[in-house]
Amino acid sequence: MSRPSVNLDVERYLDRVRASLPGMPVPEVDEILLELRGHIAERMGSGGNIESVLLALGEPEDLARQYKTESVATRAECGGSPIVILHSLLLLRRGRFRGWAPLALTAFGYAWALALVAAAFEKILSPRDVGLWYRPGTVSLPRLTVDGPGPPGTHELLGWWFVPAGLLAGALLFFLTQQFGLWWIRRSRGTRRK
Amino acid sequence: MDKWEVQLRKGCLELAILGTLWTGRQYGLEILRGLERDSELVLSEGTVYPLLARLKSDGLLESEWVEADAGHPRKYYRLTPGGRRRAVRMARLWSRFSASLGGLLTPLIRERTRS
Numbered sequence: 001m002s003r004p005s006v007n008l009d010v011e012r013y014l015d016r017v018r019a020s021l022p023g024m025p026v027p028e029v030d031e032i033l034l035e036l037r038g039h040i041a042e043r044m045g046s047g048g049n050i051e052s053v054l055l056a057l058g059e060p061e062d063l064a065r066q067y068k069t070e071s072v073a074t075r076a077e078c079g080g081s082p083i084v085i086l087h088s089l090l091l092l093r094r095g096r097f098r099g100w101a102p103l104a105l106t107a108f109g110y111a112w113a114l115a116l117v118a119a120a121f122e123k124i125l126s127p128r129d130v131g132l133w134y135r136p137g138t139v140s141l142p143r144l145t146v147d148g149p150g151p152p153g154t155h156e157l158l159g160w161w162f163v164p165a166g167l168l169a170g171a172l173l174f175f176l177t178q179q180f181g182l183w184w185i186r187r188s189r190g191t192r193r194k
Numbered sequence: 195m196d197k198w199e200v201q202l203r204k205g206c207l208e209l210a211i212l213g214t215l216w217t218g219r220q221y222g223l224e225i226l227r228g229l230e231r232d233s234e235l236v237l238s239e240g241t242v243y244p245l246l247a248r249l250k251s252d253g254l255l256e257s258e259w260v261e262a263d264a265g266h267p268r269k270y271y272r273l274t275p276g277g278r279r280r281a282v283r284m285a286r287l288w289s290r291f292s293a294s295l296g297g298l299l300t301p302l303i304r305e306r307t308r309s
Contacts, residue, residue, distance in 0.1 A: 031269075032243075032247070034266075034267070034269075035222060035243060035269045036243065037266065038221075038222075038264070038266040038267065038268060038269070039222055039223050039239075039243070041264070041265070041266055042223050042264055042266075043223065045264065056238065056239045056240075057238070057239050057240045058238045058239070058240035058241075062240065063240040063243075063244070066240065066241065066245075067243075067244045067247060069244075070244045070245070070247055070248035070251070071247065071248075071251065073248075074248060074251035074252060075251075
């Protein structure tokens with residue numbers, strides 16, 4: 001195989017690795033490609049042919065997936081902010097459907113946690129507009145309002161206790177959502193290494 | 195090679211890499227060659243580089259780029275103090291684990307030799 005043709009194969013391989021690493025910081029990707037380029041050159045320098053060298057590294061998409069999994073999982077476990085966790089879940093999802101459910105569930109959990117904390121603060125500012133309302137003598141669930149008093153015939157359930165209860169519920173939901181997101185990321189990492 | 199064997203090899207790869215770097219810094223291909231020579235753990239060369247990246251992110255390894263005569267820079271890895279502690283802990287655990295399992299499996303291995 002001629003030299004230009006070999007170079008073309010190497011560049012195509014590395015381009016496919018790069019294309020499969022969307023969302024990963026550019027310096028990190030550049031470093032990965034530089035290391036792989038060196039590996040390929042050195043393997044070929046010691047007598048390997050391009051096909052066998054690239055075959056030994058595996059499909060570029062599989063290789064990129066392993067890098068991606070290790071990288072985002074580590075970042076999520078170290079950083080732990082909701083943005084990082086949601087971004088990690090977004091990158092770790094597989095195919096068109098798998099992985100969307102945990103991502104949606106985590107986003108939903110964060111949104112509700114934020115809403116509960118916001119409602120607790122809103123209660124301080126507009127005590128009459130925010131609360132949990134129930135209709136005496138019925139078994140229906142209390143209704144949460146943040147933009148005005150409850151429907152006629154209902155009574156507020158918590159009063160000022162809504163503030164600490166809302167903050168506590170929001171913090172608890174945030175914590176549980178965080179743990180769920182991290183658990184799924186760790187699970188994905190374990191699965192990917194298989 | 196069955197699935198269990200694949201899992202076993204991959205699970206041990208982290209310890210093997212830390213063991214390979216125990217004596218000093220090495221670059222990726224050097225580590226790979228060491229693993230190929232001294233162990234049967236490497237299934238695909240592509241599994242080693244992402245694992246090195248993760249061990250570095252975990253703070254167990256540190257790396258530096260060194261210009262080489264080969265015409266391209268090499269990324270050298272070395273154990274951090276945390277990596278050395280982790281390697282020792284894993285090696286001790288492995289040693290204890292394999293010794294106890296070895297005793298349990300001796301009759302099975304003898305049986306296999308007989309048959």
